[in-house]
Amino acid sequence: MTSSASERPETPADRQESSLRSDPVDQLPKSWNPGEVETELYQGWVDAGYFEADPSSGKPPYSIVLPPPNVTGSLHMGHALDHTLMDALSRRKRMLGFEVLWLPGMDHAGIATQSVVEKQLAVDGKTKEDFGRELFIDKVWDWKRESGGTILGQMRRIGDGVDWNRERFTMDDGLSEAVQTMFKRMYDDGLIYRAERLVNWSPVLQTAISDIEVKFEDVEGELVSLRYGSLKDDEPHVVVATTRVETMLGDTAVAVHPDDERYKHLIGTTLEHPFTGRQIPIIADDYVDPEFGTGAVKITPAHDPNDFEMGLRHNLPMPTIMDKTGTIADTGTEFDGLDRFDARVKVREALAAQGRVVAEKRPYLHSVGHSERSGESIEPRLSLQWWVKVDGLAKAAGDAVRNGDTVIHPASQEPRWFAWVDNMHDWCISRQLWWGHRIPIWYGPDGESVCLGPGETAPEGWEQDPDVLDTWFSSGLWPFSTMGWPAATDELAKFYPTSVLVTGYDILFFWVARMMMFGTYVSSDASLNAGETPGKVPFKDLFLHGLVRDQFGKKMSKSKGNGIDPLDWVDRFGADALRFTLARGANPGADLSVGEDHAQSSRNFANKLFNATKFALMNGAAPAELPARVELTDADRWILDRLDHVRAEVDTAFERFEFSKACEALYHFAWDEVCDWYLEIAKVQLADESHVESTRAVLGNVLDALLRLLHPVIPFVTETLWKVLTGGESVVVAAWPDASGDAADPVAAQRISDMQKLITEVRRFRSDQGLKPSQKVAAQLVGIEAADLARQVPATRALAKLTDPDADFTATASVEVRLSNATVTVELDTSGTVDLVAERARLVKDLAAAEKELAQTTGKLGNDAFLAKAPDAVVDKIRSRQQIATEEIARIAARLETMGQ
Template identity: 90%
Template sequence: MTSSAPKTQETPADALPKSWDPSAVEAELYQGWVDAGYFEADPSSGKPPYSIVLPPPNVNGSLHMGHALDHTLMDALSRRKRMLGFEVLWLPGMDHAGIATQIAVEKELAVDGKTKEDFGRELFIDKVWDWKRSTGGKITGQMRLIGDGIDWSRERFTMDDGLSHAVQTMFKRMYDDGLIYRAERLVNWSPVLQTAISDIEVKFEDVEGELVSLRYGSLNDDEPHVIVATTRVETMLGDTAVAVHPEDERYRHLVGTTLPHPFTGREIPIIADDYVDPEFGTGAVKITPAHDPNDFEMGLRHNLPMPTIMDKAGRIADTGTEFDGLDRFEARVKVREALAEQGRVVAEKRPYVHSVGHSERSGESIEPRLSLQWWVKVDGLAAAAGDAIRNGDTVIHPASQEPRWFAWVDNMHDWCISRQLWWGHRIPIWYGPDGESVCLGPGETAPAGWEQDPDVLDTWFSSGLWPFSTMGWPDATDDLAKFYPTSVLVTGYDILFFWVARMMMFGTYVASDASLNAGENPGKVPFKDLFLHGLVRDQFGKKMSKSKGNGIDPLDWVERFGADALRFTLARGANPGADLSVGEDHAQSSRNFANKLFNATKFALMNGAAPAELPARSELTDADRWILDRLNHVRAEVDTAFERYEFSKACEALYHFAWDEVCDWYLEIAKVQFSDDALAESTRGVLGNVLDALLRLLHPVIPFVTETLWKVLTGGESIVVASWPTATDLDADLVAAQRVSDMQKLITEVRRFRSDQGLKPSQKVAAKIVGVDAADLAAQIPATRALAKLTEPDGDFSATASVEVRLSRATVTVELDTSGTVDLVAERARLVKDLAAAEKELAQTTAKLGNEAFLAKAPDAVVDKIRGRQQIATEEIARISARLEAMGTQ
């Protein structure tokens, strides 16, 4: 008699669609969460705080795979902590992206043949704001599509009034403390954008250029001369020295003398400096202080002149030579030709492949250029940022990234914070008519007739304040008191230096502010944990790029496979500090997992499964106790993995528990138990409890399908605000686990035998199972027969084949009547294969046990285990040989 729900009876499963279709439900589910206010944080709550600030995407950006990974991991952390009873703030916002946004708007103007100069600064800025309101922020809509559980009521923008107030406050304070200054220094200069750009906006590429060796001094080998090599021969117009190593005997007689410049008539001194490698090239190098970082440092050490030989557009200027007015690349050719005419080109090598920095935004090669800029003095700030990690105020995950952090902050150079743009935070320095200057803080005004510095601040300056400016700093706010310092920063290791270091410097600099110390935790650092994940690469491990055509649009995957599939694919591959490779096969696998979960839960609902108070464990079956114990173990495994930011481990544990243990085994066993009136009700409760906990454990990573299923399974309001599964205090039933393991092995071996014989999966075979009592498997026989498709034999039963399976307590023999069904040739082949495997195992274990050196070093437990393997192999050989002999072959 069966107590499973009749097919004509209405069940909770009827509330679910026929199959899982993410596109039909995801948008509505997400909007429901937002409307319910589940993601809004309450600073007056008595719950413990947990806070993350979203690394602000560019206002002109769109979601790429790196964003999708970032957001999936942050959302998973936030959702889990919310379920654990924390007051969670995940704060969103966007970066004004100075260069990128200005370029985007200028391109729109260019369509009408206009430039920003046609409008002037104020009108152009108005147009940028118009663009931001109408076109910018596309990415926030995409964030909703992947399920970001963000507090949209707190959305910020780096150019809004509150953050602008914070930027001006920080600049003023640092200027007054002597940490911001103006000086001529070498910068990364973009001739196309005509501004300094940051290191992160410089991408190095191998290019085919030329290496020209040229001769300074006499063309007569017997008279004073030196030979130097360069890949940028045009920069020799700005040479102010030739350097050699102090101990290089070849040039010691020339140190302190001068040689005439071939074009300018300037006398070029020969200087000695330890920087020069005497083993490289000729051991002599040309020094152009205004156009090379290393040369600049040498120029400072030797007090060399530093003439700038190019204008802002990259044209040769102010050299007093025939090359003035030429583009730098035209000049490269003309200078080389002119030197050759003088007989000074000693050698030329083409092509000469070398690495050259290019502007990420505009594509042209960067020109190191001496320029008057604003700088942050970083020595003390960088030291504090390093000490924050050394002292454990902030913990880097994984710890293997710490050396990279220290290598950067312990050797950091002063930071150029000015940009020659119009869109951005204007530098709050004002100049008077007589050369006076003043730095103005918020609310302060300059005297009439004074003019503000035309430059704007590097975008990283404002985004460096992000963890606390977004919560209201410099004012003392409830958000700061509750949620600062933030709990964790989640970001890729590739921007460890550029953004993370800035935030740490600013955060430690203002750590003593009363506004950051009003809560329970002092604001020593901007975040307590720093989790660094790797880069998303294609399925072959290659970096994704438009030029290679191997980029993947995460929104394409959302449309085709669902947001859960995208998220699970990324989280399942996310190990701390390691890159992850993803391809369409991974997304399909994740979609299949969501489908499997959906179908399993629907089946359970059709059979009346629901969370319930369970009877005493002694009244449960071995399979019930086993699956509950496995759930408890996996829950602990998942908790540990999440706390260590090991998302991959958490996902792997849940995937295999859900698919391999719940779906492949317990659901099948439950079908058998449903047919037993004495077991049906408790089975429904066990299955309901397991699915309830499993869905909650999976929810942080795959929120949509788990919400859909959990609400129907439990009748609860939303899994978003459900509690996280808690551990039971019961010891695992190891005896039950062993019985289930033995049953699984027995079923697996019978299934393997059936497959080898070509039996259809649904075909039932009469069989006797011998040795059940000795193996302590009596209670497992109904499920064994059902899952292995074995029927009770009738009176005419005659075994034609058998399968012997060695279990933990005894060997069980399954005698089958396969007359008319078994392929004897296939059976012999299977046995021969098994015999070969057993003989190989016997040979390997015997060899190890005969190795005196191994026995002398190996622990007793290891030796005993090998002896056990040897004994099993010996018994298997005897058993299989007997079977082969009985079949008439040897």
């Protein structure tokens, strides 16, 4: 009876073929090319469900909500930093055994999104009014489905481990219900009211805009001094100055300080307005600075924030002199119908014709607020809007930090937080847009009004308020609305309050403050108290990182042309390089500067890891149970102890949100200690049969732990290497490395430190002698036993490229190295290894170059005119070059002297 192929005995050839097929190295590409693997790796993680959160899990919860990017947005460097840090925190906590929810989503971005669609309509000569409100909103939804959310695909490119099944949008039905619920509760509690107040008005967008959408820029304008009252110096008059002379059409008073002797006799009198005929009273107010200008200021309550407050104090009339387009209107003057900028010229000319322009200063540099969205200068304008009364809400948000319910990292940002929330003004929440959450107030035919909650309907014939809510209102509910509030959901019970909010310090006052106000306001809600801990705050930790700047520390901007597209770096260097560059520069609250050199360095780091792991695999390294510590070499014990130390350092840094420290510790451990030292020592140990298996195990274990420690920041290369090294399912769901529990071996550490110093000094001497790095030189190691380095001799000789001396050995040079407990003298025979003539010629040439450099730098530093104009950074760089040149001259001269020159 013949046996089948499956039944025949395995032959040596079979075993060899099987070994070849299962060789781990064959599972790796020849070199690390991130673009070939990143997309497939990421989709594999998503398909495996690694990022999905289970609210029924018994694991401790860890939750982060993604600061929702605008639906119109695309990934910029600030986003990339945000996302890298959140992903690193999430991945590490998942490896530590937490049930992690990182919840993604987008903001409907009222102004930005409506503007995009309106511009598309304008191409065909259409406006939103041509379609009406409902059809226009349908078109915005169409745009959102077809073109919105570009950034979500870009998030996948950089490896965001978010739970895509829970993706939310601020205009989703559930979030809309949350918005309507919150509005009604606050309205019923008397916290939302309607009033005519001063707002930031955009004449182009024809809506009120928030403070965060106003950017102040210095512009060249004019300062006009004009005269109210008599044109005769000996008759009652007052001179005031303004950069916006057209607003004098809305002047209703002139203010002076009550103690200003120049004007005391005029307080309470009136002067005639030169165009409207209104009688303008002269009032006294402590706000006026008598030392500034003439000590008198014009008051236009409807078009200036400070004037508005003064108008309230003195019960002044507040005529609005511009319509919503920025056109002069309802003044009853010849200027009605003029654009505000044209009116500025015409009013000044008319005043000059009357002899009322006392002085003009052009150009006059002053700061003017501009709309971030449309670019035009904003107009402070009195307008009927909806407001949130913030006094109590802001106090609760401040107390949450004072009481430690929410901890701000870094603590240095706390004073800014308190300065803001303790002095917050009521919040304008209405916008004159069509796209957004419409204000749930309905008006009856006889002037009645009612606020409707979810599921409630208005009586027939009633009309809804046309305005929509500020985008910050809905995004302020984001931490709990995305988890199902106002319903009491399993997600809220498990994951709320969220663990940490990661965001830039630049929106501390806007988005963060609103989330804190809303979170503390609804803290008694049963849906937020379903868990063991009351939902007093929306997040327990608030980590504020800095801004990403270019390599010269300049703020990135389109106008400067110094912006960096993070996706360009992903294409060129890989997602890991982008992430490591950003995380390595991220210190709490501090800005970080990045450039292409940083990205290339990070790419080199990924390559270094790849090559090191590939070498280890080629030599049979794999994680395994280690022999007893006494059976390990000094180098083995040293690297394992260093791993323990670095793991603890990384843990501490992560818990303190010190990403830069964590990355620096891992970078130097991986590159300087594992790759530059232990791998080189391992090559020597692998050639010794008595150390082969233990070296493979130590190397495998160290790389296994190192890849896991690095995974949160550089997930793609670590996943590729870890799976091959360990045969594990995925490093995404691997356990975070634990401490070994072994006591550190200071003796082994000292021996390795002494060996490193000895090798480094010999290498430096060889370099000074002009020896090639690969050139081997015979040498005697005198005093090596006294230095307690006898067991390090093989590695020392291998790494310093020193061979054993033969019978004819004659020392021609020596290096003395003072170590921790003895001096070792390395006697070398360099005869025949150096071409003295060529070496002298090279040194003479190098000396001339160094002397030229010294002369040039000394000349610049001695030039007073240059020093007066050059930036400090340039001067410091030249001083550094001068110092290097000085040291190089001394080094070369000493070398030539030893050669007999």
